[in-house]
Amino acid sequence: MAVPLNIRSIAFRGISIPNVWLLGLLASNRKCTNTDAIDSFTSELVENKALKWKILNNKYRIPLSNRTSSGGAIPSAFNKSSSRKLTQIFEDLTSNPLVINIEALEESHIDNLLQTAIREDNARDVYILFDQLIDCKRLSSLNVLNMLFEYVTLTLDQHRLEQLINLCKLVDSEMFARCNEFLHFIALLQWRKGNLSNSVNSFKEALIKCNSETRPVIYRLLRAVIDETVGSKSEAVLLSVIEMGEFSMNKLNDEYLLCYIWESSFRSQWHSDQEVAKQLFNKHVRLREAVAGRISRLCFQLMQEFNIESIYQLMELFLKHQMLPSCRQVLIHLFEYQYWRRDLRACSEIIQNSIDLDIPLPNLYNLKLLDMLLGKSSRKNSVLPSSSADSAQKHKLEAKKYELKF
Structure with missing residues (x-):
């Protein structure tokens, strides 16, 4: 430090320095050092908390540049100097795509990796993990698997969707049959590709075959379709959605979808959607009864x-x-x-x-x-005292x- 050198230099020349001044100078330097240490520690904590899930799973990470010819790997990101900034480590970790050997991982670990990559919309890592699932013939839990199916339909990748369906059929045929061969995701992909007729027919078939396990998933997909349609799609697309809702109510005795379509149209900002809601209300008695049962929530x-x-x-x-x-x-x-x-x-x-x-x-x-x-x-209350009940009855407003x- 500069100050101690100057002090030694002055003392060597024989100039006396007051002890009080020296102690004050050392105390101030120590205070600054403590403050700097606290700031540095706080900054490192904040940076550490901002690191993504890749650092938490670093023991499975194999940077492409460090893979050996035998398939092994030498982790290099964490062999750097300990004084290196965490942000620099993070940049090194994310500069290469994620390569994970999921064959030895438990299902919960696979779930964590897939779920986090999907939520972060990290397509590169999602598809690296996807390819690993296909190669190793592994599956995640059903909830995360549904997330992966939805993600694939968003990218309109029919080949990957077929790969995933075939994987489910090969690895867990019981689950494959229980989920109706994932027909609802095929219908969703057709819808997003614009094949309305095929999509409506596939959704109808999925609704007929659905059970208590797959029905909530199908309803969630159809709610997303309805939300995308009302207020932003053409009238032809809206009529296709209404066709599915009317089919569910008339053939399956379930008015939920039609009620959702009616409410979305009724609350739409577009006059044309509001007119569609009025027409549906006038057309279907069961819809009117269902809406009447939902008055309190809607109001x-x-x-x-x-x-x-x-x-x-x-x-x-x-x-x-x-x-x-x-x-x-x-x-x-x-x-x-x-x-x-x-x-x-x-x-x-x-x-x-x-x-x-x-x-x-x-x-x-x-x-x-x-x-x-x-x-x-x-x-405070609407009940009158019992002593005045008779008089209140006589003078009831x-x-x-x-x-x-x-």
Whole structure:
């Protein structure tokens, strides 16, 4: 360090230095050193936490430049000097593709490698691991295998999809049969390639053959297809999706897919999609019944988005088909929302609408409206004391007894 050299030089010349000044100088130097050490340690911790999964699996990594002719490997990345920066080590590790001998690995390790590579969208490592699976005739768990199937369909690689299906058939024929020969992934690949007719037929066949294990996977794939279609695809593509939903409801007695299509179209920003939702609602009685059973959840989602206009549109659909109990639920949800916002005018309009439509709301909402008119806070409960139950029954407020004017 520069300071101690200067001190020795001055002392050699016979100049006396106060001890207090010297101690202060040494203390300040020691404080700076401690601070630098803490900063360096913190930086290394942060860099270490930012390293990817490849460093965690370094014992299986074989850089291509260090492979021997016999297939062995000499790991070189971690033979560097210990003083080398972690970021430099990371760059060396990721400069070469990952080469792993998965033949000796357990299934959980294969799952970890594949799952992480897929989530990071690291196509190079995914396909290196894919080739290793084919060569070693190994399989991951079914959940990770489904992820790999989806990843292959995204790349539109039909050859790799066929390779993976044949591998499953060869290694685990029982699982292959239980998963209906992975027909749903063949249908998904056809869909993404634009073969709508073949894809619809394959999806229908997969829905017919599906069991409790494969049904959630098929539904997840079809939800992704519906999300990609509504609002962004042509009307012909949307009609193909609707065909699958109607087939599931009419032939398999399962209205889930059609309800999902209806809700996605109903909540779409495009007027054409909203018109499709209205047509479906008018066409299918079972769809109307299914939507009526989902009113609370749908209203809650729309209120979270402050999309009150869509709630009124839903109210119009129910009114058109004389579904008065469903209309009453919508009015109640609307009143609760406006009451929470302390909007007196909106609450009074809802009560007036219930009177005009002859859909009386429970007396509780008349009391809540009076609370707002009188400027009181919301009541803690709607049950009156038992001592006044008789008098309250005699003077029970009726919605049609008065008319509010503003």
